[in-house]
Amino acid sequence: MDKKTFYITTPIYYPSDKLHIGHTYSTVAADAIARYKRFQGFDTFFLTGTDEHGQKIEDKAKEAGVTPKEYVDKIVAGIKDLWKLMNISNDKFIRTTDDYHEKAVQKIFTKMYEKGDIYKGYYEGLYCKPCESFWTETQAVDGKCPDCGRPVTNEREEAYFFKLSAYGDKLLKYYEDHPGFIEPVSRQNEMVNNFIKPGLQDLCVSRSSFKWGIPVPVNEDHVIYVWLDALTNYVTALGFGSEDDTMYKKFWPADVHLIGKDIIRFHTIYWPAFLMSLDEPLPEKVYGHGWVLLEGGKMSKSKGNVVDPVILAERYGVDALRYYLLREIAFGSDGVFSNENLINRINSDLANDLGNLVSRTVAMVEKYFGGTIPAERETGEFDAELKALAAQTKTDAEADLDKLNFSVALTNIWKFVSRTNKYIDETAPWTLAKDESKKARLAEVMYNLCESIRIISVLIAPFMPATAAEIRNQLGIKADFEWEECGIFGKEETYTVHKGGIIFPRIDLEKELAELEAAQAAANPVNPLKEEIQGVAKIGIDDFAKVDLRVAKIVECEPVKKAKKLLKLTLDDGTGDPRTVASGIAKWYKPEDLIGKSVILVSNLKPAVLCGVESCGMIIAADAGEDDVKVIFVDGVPAGSKVR
Ligand code: MSP
Numbered sequence: 129m130d131k132k133t134f135y136i137t138t139p140i141y142y143p144s145d146k147l148h149i150g151h152t153y154s155t156v157a158a159d160a161i162a163r164y165k166r167f168q169g170f171d172t173f174f175l176t177g178t179d180e181h182g183q184k185i186e187d188k189a190k191e192a193g194v195t196p197k198e199y200v201d202k203i204v205a206g207i208k209d210l211w212k213l214m215n216i217s218n219d220k221f222i223r224t225t226d227d228y229h230e231k232a233v234q235k236i237f238t239k240m241y242e243k244g245d246i247y248k249g250y251y252e253g254l255y256c257k258p259c260e261s262f263w264t265e266t267q268a269v270d271g272k273c274p275d276c277g278r279p280v281t282n283e284r285e286e287a288y289f290f291k292l293s294a295y296g297d298k299l300l301k302y303y304e305d306h307p308g309f310i311e312p313v314s315r316q317n318e319m320v321n322n323f324i325k326p327g328l329q330d331l332c333v334s335r336s337s338f339k340w341g342i343p344v345p346v347n348e349d350h351v352i353y354v355w356l357d358a359l360t361n362y363v364t365a366l367g368f369g370s371e372d373d374t375m376y377k378k379f380w381p382a383d384v385h386l387i388g389k390d391i392i393r394f395h396t397i398y399w400p401a402f403l404m405s406l407d408e409p410l411p412e413k414v415y416g417h418g419w420v421l422l423e424g425g426k427m428s429k430s431k432g433n434v435v436d437p438v439i440l441a442e443r444y445g446v447d448a449l450r451y452y453l454l455r456e457i458a459f460g461s462d463g464v465f466s467n468e469n470l471i472n473r474i475n476s477d478l479a480n481d482l483g484n485l486v487s488r489t490v491a492m493v494e495k496y497f498g499g500t501i502p503a504e505r506e507t508g509e510f511d512a513e514l515k516a517l518a519a520q521t522k523t524d525a526e527a528d529l530d531k532l533n534f535s536v537a538l539t540n541i542w543k544f545v546s547r548t549n550k551y552i553d554e555t556a557p558w559t560l561a562k563d564e565s566k567k568a569r570l571a572e573v574m575y576n577l578c579e580s581i582r583i584i585s586v587l588i589a590p591f592m593p594a595t596a597a598e599i600r601n602q603l604g605i606k607a608d609f610e611w612e613e614c615g616i617f618g619k620e621e622t623y624t625v626h627k628g629g630i631i632f633p634r635i636d637l638e639k640e641l642a643e644l645e646a647a648q649a650a651a652n653p654v655n656p657l658k659e660e661i662q663g664v665a666k667i668g669i670d671d672f673a674k675v676d677l678r679v680a681k682i683v684e685c686e687p688v689k690k691a692k693k694l695l696k697l698t699l700d701d702g703t704g705d706p707r708t709v710a711s712g713i714a715k716w717y718k719p720e721d722l723i724g725k726s727v728i729l730v731s732n733l734k735p736a737v738l739c740g741v742e743s744c745g746m747i748i749a750a751d752a753g754e755d756d757v758k759v760i761f762v763d764g765v766p767a768g769s770k771v772r
Contacts (some may be wrong), residue, residue, distance in 0.1 A: 129357070134164050134170035135379040139387045140177040140222060141362050142183055143203035148209055148427055149435040149453070149465060150388070156450050157417065157459065157534060158386045159216045164529050166588040167611035173379045175365050176211065177222030178204050182354040186340035196340045197225060203232075212440065215446050215593055222365040224342075226359055230373075232369025233357050234345040234408065237333075240290065241346055245405040248347075251332045252701055253289040254280035260354050274391060279666055288334040288344060290356070295401035297677035302400060308413060311532075312460040314387060314414045319396050327743035331398065359399045359737050361409070382411040384532075388582050394417040415532055418462040420453070423463050430662055432652040435465060439647055447592035448632065449750050454534035464736050466661035467644050471635050476695040481545050482584070482595075487579045488552065490602050490625045498559050500624040501575050506568035510554045511576055515617045517547050518583050522615025525587055534591075541587045548580040578603055578623040584612035595631060602628045676732040677771035678702065679762050685719035694721045695719065698745065701729060702768015726763045728771050 138158045141151055155176060160343070167232055180200045182318035188197035204223060211218065220227060240246040254263045256273035260431045263273060284588050302317055303309055310316035334350040335341065341351025362385065363369070366376035386396055395414045403410050420435075426433045440449050452470050455477070457463025493501060520540040521544040528537035551573075559572040581599060589596035596608050612617050685699035688710065695714045699707045707727070735744045752758040762771075 133379055134165040134172045135239060135382040136174050137362050139177040140179040140358055142181055143178045143200045144188055147207055149437050152437040153420050153453050154388060155216055156453055161591040162217055174218045175220050176218045177361060178207060179358040180223055180225045181341040181357055183257060183338040186338050213441055220365055222361050224361060226556040229331060229364045230342045230372050231341050232351060232364040233370040234358050236360055237352055238345050240405050245291045246288050249289050252284040255283045264329060279385055285336055287332045287509045290333045292328045292331040292401055292610050295404060296324050301323055315392050323397060340616045355394050355398060381409040384413045384415055385411050389416040389418060415452040417459050420465050421462055423466060423750055436608055436651055437650060444474055447595045448478055451592055455538040458535050459532050465639055471637050471640055475634055477539060478541060479634045481630040482758040486581055486599055486631060489581060490542055490627050492557055493574050493625045494627055496570060501622045502571045504568045505572035505575055507572055508569050510551055513535050514551050514576060519615045532662050545584060549731050579617045584615045592730055602626055678731045679728050679765045679767055679769040680729040681726045681767045682722045685722045688739055688741055694739055696741050700767045707744050709745045710741040711747050713757055725761050726765055728760050
């Protein structure tokens with residue numbers, strides 16, 4: 129019989145900024161499952177990659193003064209390095225700029241077009257540029273994108289549409305017939321109630337306002353909508369739409385698309401509808417995991433709090449970080465990352481529980497038996513309980529991993545680690561060692577400890593591959609194994625151990641926190657000005673045109689008796705009639721500094737009475753520092769000139 133196959137994917141990442149700990153989370157989770165399935169003997173295919181087209185990339189490349197391809201090439205190289213560092217075992221890395229992908233996407237588009245599922249029309253609606261998503265009036269929240277909260281803009285242009293509206297009922301039926309297609313189930317309810325039941329609208333699948341995309345085969349003035357381009361990566365990576373689709377036939381449908389909850393709509397509505405249109409089978413499961421948040425909320429580049437996985441992996445090791453991410457956060461829910469939690473977990477779970485177990489055991493085998501456990505052994509109290517828990521842990525870990533409950537799986541595995549540590553205290557080898565007649569019992573205790581640790585090495589291998597290998601090295605057993613070997617005692621005849629270094633050194637929390645925070649701050653320079661400017665609501669040119677700015681000459685100026693801060697200015701605004709303006713600049717300017725100067729006037733500001741002076745307009749000045757204001761002078765420009 130053919131080996132059973134397993135196909136798992138991560139999202140393909142935007143190469144727009146450096147990837148952070150949240151992206152690493154998706155990929156590490158997928159890697160753990162891929163490794164687990166390989167250990168179980170599945171012929172496994174694990175795909176990741178990059179989603180490289182779209183206006184955002186085109187804009188960024190322009191800003192950087194390079195071509196979009198040059199721009200993405202550099203970032204993609206960094207992403208590949210990150211996955212190498214994180215020990216990600218992907219079988220393929222797809223780039224949506226790969227030639228075979230582009231050709232296959234065009235074929236897919238043509239097939240849908242010829243079938244009548246894609247047609248030409250006009251798009252008029254709300255578009256969120258950063259998310260590259262269209263929204264209807266009802267979906268947008270107060271004129272803002274419901275995903276990212278940024279303002280959406282009105283667009284109208286000729287475009288191609290996918291008949292998504294024809295697939296609502298089919299999708300509902302599919303969900304009903306395939307429980308477990310969308311997980312966690314709450315995410316399915318959200319899709320049904322918020323999107324499908326209110327009625328799906330046809331989806332605009334082309335753009336003509338920018339060039340950086342795959343050309344629409346029937347009209348090269350348009351490029352294919354990035355999500356149609358991106359989602360199809362899951363099949364084009366296997367050769368779908370190419371001359372050789374052997375891999376597609378072997379691995380499709382995917383067993384699981386692992387994604388973050390923010391992109392669930394694309395994967396559970398658009399993607400299945402595209403596949404239905406192509407008459408291809410749908411993936412078995414789409415799992416939308418939660419977000420890695422910080423104590424103050426989301427990570428953001430402008431807040432300078434983006435957590436860089438490279439800094440953490442370099443300081444504590446890749447496996448510690450992989451362990452922490454999958455242990456700390458319940459997979460379907462959001463979870464909070466904190467440096468302190470990370471260090472505490474490393475100290476308690478890894479250095480104390482696991483690290484100590486290995487180093488104590490290896491040291492005792494060396495001390496009591498010169499490194500090799502003798503063949504003459506005698507079972508005794510506590511052995512059966514330890515063995516029973518090993519078997520139970522295997523069963524539990526399988527059930528947990530099959531449900532992608534990583535944190536529960538690790539909690540159960542650690543119960544077995546603790547049980548093994550307790551076995552040392554219960555059997556007290558140091559007492560047995562004092563009595564020559566207990567030598568066989570001591571040998572059995574050491575053997576059971578080594579067997580437990582061997583089992584642990586298998587159980588943790590999907591999460592911490594390098595640690596599993598190091599433990600096996602210290603136990604003196606071969607590096608490779610099959611999943612079935614965990615849970616059962618008696619696999620090895622004996623052990624000849626090799627003392628190695630400390631697997632997880634203890635970390636001094638206080639000292640390390642300060643150093644880590646300094647390293648993170650140095651890597652994340654905050655730019656508050658950028659944050660402030662980005663945070664200001666955007667206005668249209670029509671809004672700006674409402675402000676009438678004119679050059680005016682100051683002809684008279686005097687202090688206002690009742691208000692120390694104010695100066696009363698008399699201006700020549702070019703009309704021939706004097707205009708009075710009160711301005712709060714007395715702290716920085718004396719009347720004689722201003723008389724004869726030309727300034728910029730907001731001429732259509734509604735008049736207001738300030739400390740008894742009727743002010744008809746406002747002059748423009750800049751906040752030039754903590755407590756400094758500078759009036760903008762435009763000497764030499766005739767009074768009345770329009771400023772725009
Ligand atoms: N390019 C699209 C995916 C196309 S898949 C056909 C995309 N890319 S992304 O780079 O913005 O995000 C990739 C993944 O990272 C998404 O699953 C997203 O949910 C995940 N994460 C980004 N930030 C995250 C956290 N802070 N926490 C957990 N995952 C988050 O979307």
